[in-house]
Amino acid sequence: MIVTTADLFELAYGKYAIGAYNINNMEQALGLFQGSIDAQAPIIIQVSRGARQYAGVKMIEAIIRAAEQIYPEAVFAVHLDHGDEATCYDCIDSGFYSSVMIDASHSPFPENVATTRRVVERAHAKGLSVEAELGMLGGVEEDIKVDEKHAMLTDPDEAESFVEQSGCDSLAVAIGTSHGAYKFRGKQGLHLNRLAEIQARLPGFPLVMHGASSVPQAEVARVNAAGGKLDASASGVPEEDFAEAVKLGVTKVNIDTDGRLVWYRVHRESMQDEPGLIDFRKPGKTFVQAYADFIVHKSEVLGCAGKLAEVRAALS
Ligand code: G3H
Ligand code: 13P
Ligand code: ZN
DSSP states (O other): OBOOHHHHHHHHTTTOOEEEEEOOSHHHHHHHHHHHHHHTOOEEEEEEHHHHHHHOHHHHHHHHHHHHHHOTTOOEEEEEEEEOHHHHHHHHHHTOOSEEEEOOTTSOHHHHHHHHHHHHHHHHHTTOEEEEEESOOSOOOTTSOHHHHHHHSOOHHHHHHHHHHHOOSEEEEOSSOOSSSOOBOTTOOOOHHHHHHHHHHSTTOOEEEOSOOOOOHHHHHHHHHTTOOOOTTOBOOOGGGHHHHHHTTEEEEEEOHHHHHHHHHHHHHHHHHOTTOOOTHHHHHHHHHHHHHHHHHHHHHHTOTTOHHHHHHHHO
């Protein structure tokens, strides 16, 4: 059952976060849906511009629609991840998406507001909600000065006025995370104090954590043991921080890299362990199960495991 992202947020706010997972292919879709059923968790399926180019817009939609038929019990929203203005309009007009993200965070504040406002007007007219981004997501290196570090994080006063002026429905905030496998080194970590300050200005307003993969050391070690060359000192968001982030307004948690690590671990190990195998369906099947198990684990740490029945009842 496809639902609106706004409805999911209303049920989740302050109690649990919903995992938002990027998909690019059939195997990810099968694992994601299977995992959501195993966990009894609602999910947000994210489609990036890269995924739309890779699989094709029609194929991505067909994969999700087929998965919906295979897993009729699933409750999910479909969301455009990191959209530009043109892609947002394409998704809004398609009638398939629940919500879009307009990412104009690289633009100066007034331009970010104006672009977001335009997308909000088009989206709201069709019943979609809009996620916007404010602040500079990216590696906050240990050796830069504290002042500079804080300048990259989302400013709480700006966040309040951005939401008011743009009319967006949720906000991706920069609180120290970055995309990819290399987020933190040494003593770096989430800036939960900054998150608390943002929530104080925007009580009840859904906040989004991008770059929220945890980059488990054990997974990196297995990828490397099977021929990978990932930097083993890199780390991600500690899973024990999610519960606190939820209390501070984080309602959507974006996870892509951790799923890619599962894919690389399974496929590298398969090629290493069975070098004579010429059947990609074998590692494919292993990946679907491993990805489903991964979704179960993430749903547990985000607190949304076991919520499917009540979400379905509330939204049916
Ligand atoms: O934040 C970006 C997501 O990880 C999607 O990555 O644009 O390579 O599909 P992508
Ligand atoms: P990760 O790279 O930490 O998985 O973040 C994904 C993301 O933010 C997608 O928008
Ligand atoms: Zn992101």
